[in-house]
Amino acid sequence: MDNKIKMKLAITISSCLAVISILLANRYRKQRKRKQNLSSCYLKSEAKPQHNFKRVLANNSYAPFKHLKLDDSCSDLHPYESEIKALLEKPQVEFEFFNGSMDMEMSDKYVWVDDESKLKELVEVLSKERVFAVDTEQHSLHSFLGFTALIQISTREEDYLVDTIALHDIMRILSPVFADPNICKVFHGADNDVIWLQRDFHIYVVNLFDTAKACDVLSKPQRSLAYLLETYCGVTTNKFYQREDWRQRPFPIDMVEYARMDAHYLLYIAHCLVSELKLQKNDNSASENSACLDDKYYFVFEAYRRSNVLCLQLFTKELEASPGQSAASSIISRHVNDHKSSTNYTRFQELVRRLCSWRDLMARMHDESLKYVLSDSAIVALAENVPLTATDICNTISQADIDTDLLNSTSNPRFPSSVVLSHLDDFEYLFQDEINNLDEMFQLILKKHLGPNGSCPFSLYNYGLLSKSNDFKVSKRLVTKENGYKFSRQVARKASRELFVQKFSCKSPVYHNCRIYANDGRLLCYCDRRKLEWYLQRDLAKLVDEDPPAIILLFEPKGRPEDEGNDFYIQSKKNICVGCGEGNHYLRYRIIPSCYRIHFPEHLKSHRSHDIVLVCVDCHEKAHSSAEKYKKKVASEFGIPLFVHKVVNSVEDQDVSGSSASVMKLGDGGVSPLELRTAAMALIRHGPRMPPKRREELKEVVKKYYGGRDISEEDLENALLVGMSPHERRRLRKKRGMSLNSRNLVSDKEFDSPDKALTTDMEDGSEFNNNETETENTSILDPDVVGSSAKQNGYIGPSGNEGVFATCSSKLSLLGHGPHGKQVVDFLLKEHGEDGIREFCQRWRQVFVEAIHPRFLPAGWDVTHRI
Ligand code: AMP
Ligand code: MN
Ligand code: ZN
Numbered sequence: 125m126d127n128k129i130k131m132k133l134a135i136t137i138s139s140c141l142a143v144i145s146i147l148l149a150n151r152y153r154k155q156r157k158r159k160q161n162l163s164s165c166y167l168k169s170e171a172k173p174q175h176n177f178k179r180v181l182a183n184n185s186y187a188p189f190k191h192l193k194l195d196d197s198c199s200d201l202h203p204y205e206s207e208i209k210a211l212l213e214k215p216q217v218e219f220e221f222f223n224g225s226m227d228m229e230m231s232d233k234y235v236w237v238d239d240e241s242k243l244k245e246l247v248e249v250l251s252k253e254r255v256f257a258v259d260t261e262q263h264s265l266h267s268f269l270g271f272t273a274l275i276q277i278s279t280r281e282e283d284y285l286v287d288t289i290a291l292h293d294i295m296r297i298l299s300p301v302f303a304d305p306n307i308c309k310v311f312h313g314a315d316n317d318v319i320w321l322q323r324d325f326h327i328y329v330v331n332l333f334d335t336a337k338a339c340d341v342l343s344k345p346q347r348s349l350a351y352l353l354e355t356y357c358g359v360t361t362n363k364f365y366q367r368e369d370w371r372q373r374p375f376p377i378d379m380v381e382y383a384r385m386d387a388h389y390l391l392y393i394a395h396c397l398v399s400e401l402k403l404q405k406n407d408n409s410a411s412e413n414s415a416c417l418d419d420k421y422y423f424v425f426e427a428y429r430r431s432n433v434l435c436l437q438l439f440t441k442e443l444e445a446s447p448g449q450s451a452a453s454s455i456i457s458r459h460v461n462d463h464k465s466s467t468n469y470t471r472f473q474e475l476v477r478r479l480c481s482w483r484d485l486m487a488r489m490h491d492e493s494l495k496y497v498l499s500d501s502a503i504v505a506l507a508e509n510v511p512l513t514a515t516d517i518c519n520t521i522s523q524a525d526i527d528t529d530l531l532n533s534t535s536n537p538r539f540p541s542s543v544v545l546s547h548l549d550d551f552e553y554l555f556q557d558e559i560n561n562l563d564e565m566f567q568l569i570l571k572k573h574l575g576p577n578g579s580c581p582f583s584l585y586n587y588g589l590l591s592k593s594n595d596f597k598v599s600k601r602l603v604t605k606e607n608g609y610k611f612s613r614q615v616a617r618k619a620s621r622e623l624f625v626q627k628f629s630c631k632s633p634v635y636h637n638c639r640i641y642a643n644d645g646r647l648l649c650y651c652d653r654r655k656l657e658w659y660l661q662r663d664l665a666k667l668v669d670e671d672p673p674a675i676i677l678l679f680e681p682k683g684r685p686e687d688e689g690n691d692f693y694i695q696s697k698k699n700i701c702v703g704c705g706e707g708n709h710y711l712r713y714r715i716i717p718s719c720y721r722i723h724f725p726e727h728l729k730s731h732r733s734h735d736i737v738l739v740c741v742d743c744h745e746k747a748h749s750s751a752e753k754y755k756k757k758v759a760s761e762f763g764i765p766l767f768v769h770k771v772v773n774s775v776e777d778q779d780v781s782g783s784s785a786s787v788m789k790l791g792d793g794g795v796s797p798l799e800l801r802t803a804a805m806a807l808i809r810h811g812p813r814m815p816p817k818r819r820e821e822l823k824e825v826v827k828k829y830y831g832g833r834d835i836s837e838e839d840l841e842n843a844l845l846v847g848m849s850p851h852e853r854r855r856l857r858k859k860r861g862m863s864l865n866s867r868n869l870v871s872d873k874e875f876d877s878p879d880k881a882l883t884t885d886m887e888d889g890s891e892f893n894n895n896e897t898e899t900e901n902t903s904i905l906d907p908d909v910v911g912s913s914a915k916q917n918g919y920i921g922p923s924g925n926e927g928v929f930a931t932c933s934s935k936l937s938l939l940g941h942g943p944h945g946k947q948v949v950d951f952l953l954k955e956h957g958e959d960g961i962r963e964f965c966q967r968w969r970q971v972f973v974e975a976i977h978p979r980f981l982p983a984g985w986d987v988t989h990r991i
Contacts, residue, residue, distance in 0.1 A: 166542040179293045184488035185588025192326040215428035222395030238287040257310040257390035261370040273370035295325040318987035334431040338397040419638040444685040448484030452477045459514040475507035491585040639674035645898035670801035686855040703743030703976040710738040719945030804843035
């Protein structure tokens with residue numbers, strides 16, 4: 125280098141440094157200010173596009189990546205291994221890559237795919253193609269593992285740019301076309317793309333033609349895409365764009381051009397290369413072999429074979445014995461000559477190890493690349509100088525980066541990363557002499573940042589770092605009781621529609637769209653807050669997002685809905701009436717009446733979210749009345765009456781479900797809880813002043829319930845509670861100052877205990893918040909229902925000893941249809957087994973559909989849903 129240039133460089137550097145120092149000082153001051161405001165981590169005020177992802181397959185934990193599991197086979201295998209191996213043995217080579225109609229000029233026309241419908245259209249198009257070309261663009265600076273920011277797909281007719289940031293969570297709907305062995309995918313240099321697609325979307329490529337592999341087979345002088353574009357298409361490219369920030373939206377026009385170019389010409393290039401491969405002379409195949417190996421295709425086969433070998437690769441996370449230690453070893457070995465003689469060599473090595481460990485953890489925690497958090501040269505500089513003040517630390521880092529940037533001839537000066545700037549106080553600790561071992565240090569840093577009062581936010585990427593150190597407790601930010609969705613306690617006076625809406629529609633959104641993630645970051649379901657609280661209180665989950673809240677389970681859930689190809693449970697449900705779309709009020713409606721459902725075998729019961737929908741009052745009324753009609757139809761079809769005909773007063777007669785000896789005839793009376801309660805109430809209030817005839821009539825009603833025996837005052841009081849929920853019973857008891865013998869009541873606690881549905885059963889995940897266990901749909905227009913007890917729960921049933929309320933099964937008298945329900949279910953199980961139940965459910969869904977012709981059912985809902 126001549127002296128003039130050296131001088132110039134020196135001046136440039138020093139002026140650069142001066143500017144940087146000033147900038148740094150400013151930035152540091154700002155940082156300090158921010159710290160005083162207690163928002164220590166830059167991520168608390170900075171949004172990253174990947175934070176909107178709801179499905180993260182590869183998180184930043186030290187746990188291995190989980191590949192797609194197609195069946196019960198071992199998960200370490202490639203899910204499409206047999207398909208790929210079949211292609212290796214017998215490549216399909218008769219693809220027509222080019223049909224002359226291709227747009228060689230590349231017009232302005234292309235398709236920007238950024239919503240679900242467009243993506244589905246694309247899948248539709250691709251599934252009809254026999255070949256298409258693919259390329260992907262990644263973002264890797266502000267991400268630990270990197271993520272796919274764009275996929276370019278070109279058919280012979282069209283260029284598609286798929287916004288994989290907007291569509292990240294649903295990209296896997298492209299999996300089938302990528303895994304289809306009958307569709308050939310053309311890439312150039314697919315080595316990385318193949319595993320990136322696995323990492324981000326569980327997309328596995330089966331049947332690949334890699335134009336770079338074809339170059340190898342043809343022994344081309346170069347194998348770059350730029351070379352091929354120039355040679356075959358006469359276009360020049362600027363690979364500068366390769367390193368653009370592909371997260372930006374919208375793309376500037378030249379980035380669009382560049383991106384399209386990477387895929388647009390691939391089919392034509394593949395066509396040219398295959399033609400050349402066919403022309404290659406096969407010197408290898410001896411004449412005796414030529415009978416079994418088609419000479420013409422020998423090299424084509426070889427290019428295909430080498431391509432499809434790439435498909436067998438599997439994405440894996442790089443795992444090391446101790447975080448950051450392979451980087452540390454490499455840095456140390458690179459600098460061994462500078463420090464070997466130094467007395468501080470041991471200290472240098474130790475500091476490099478600590479800094480690398482810290483960098484590794486911080487990069488994972490903030491989802492940043494190692495390179496961004498702290499460069500290798502900055503680590504060396506810090507370990508050499510051990511700066512003690514914050515300003516010195518910043519200066520040391522910038523200086524080191526400037527030096528390397530000058531060497532690499534990239535010009536813009538670098539500052540310490542936001543990670544360093546917002547966690548400068550970590551260095552004080554890192555440089556301490558007292559640290560005993562790396563592991564201890566690691567745990568401390570982890571706790572400081574992600575612990576209960578940690579400085580950094582949880583994310584889908586970093587929560588997994590805690591899984592091996594579960595002693596951190598997430599502050600219980602969600603435990604405040606949510607009362608919003610409880611039904612209003614206001615007592616309705618009139619059976620008006622308004623009152624009903626007010627009283628029974630849901631006061632806050634039923635679907636809170638809280639999310640539950642599995643411990644590998646995959647979305648399991650949407651649910652309400654209560655469910656999140658349940659897990660958090662038991663330390664079974666960690667909070668990873670607050671608005672709307674999301675948790676990550678710390679245990680392996682029993683199942684994953686998507687594994688069964690069922691998206692239903694992970695769809696965000698809308699808070700609108702499924703019938704007409706009304707969004708101002710809605711209430712839950714059980715499509716399968718509870719009087720039947722509660723008698724289903726446990727495993728058939730658990731799929732509740734499918735059969736509970738939101739409806740507005742009008743649709744509710746329609747659905748309810750047609751369900752009531754249908755119940756009558758069921759009753760006559762099965763010969764099982766709806767109401768308890770006779771209620772027992774002795775242990776022998778207790779068998780109200782009358783399994784086989786069903787002598788009850790339809791229409792021969794029976795008493796509904798409603799009728800019973802109305803009669804009892806009238807007798808208590810006005811009995812003495814009533815005309816005797818009316819009094820006797822009402823008494824008959826009550827007597828019917830008690831099996832015809834004479835009734836006492838207490839019997840009347842008890843009759844008021846029939847068919848009520850524990851909550852309503854309590855309320856009524858309080859109101860009436862009743863001293864009911866609670867010993868004889870079915871324990872309230874039994875029903876108020878934490879929802880038993882809160883298990884790990886994920887199909888139940890989108891269950892609604894329900895304080896009641898089972899609730900029957902009730903008629904809205906029945907004044908008595910609105911006036912007294914619309915939520916009729918049948919915990920209390922007829923029973924013989926002591927009082928009416930003794931120990932009978934809680935399942936026996938829901939709305940008075942309990943026994944009917946039980947008999948019907950028993951009959952179905954006996955005659956048709958579980959298929960009988962399934963078919964029965966389908967009938968109810970059909971009834972519902974015919975009653976309100978729902979137009980807003982969630983996608984995936986259907987009458988024939990199987991469990
Ligand atoms: P390509 O296969 O050329 O489309 O590149 C795909 C992605 O790989 C790009 O979006 C970049 O993220 C990354 N990439 C490829 N080459 C480089 C490079 N030389 N430097 C940095 N990133 C690269
Ligand atoms: Mn590209
Ligand atoms: Zn942080």
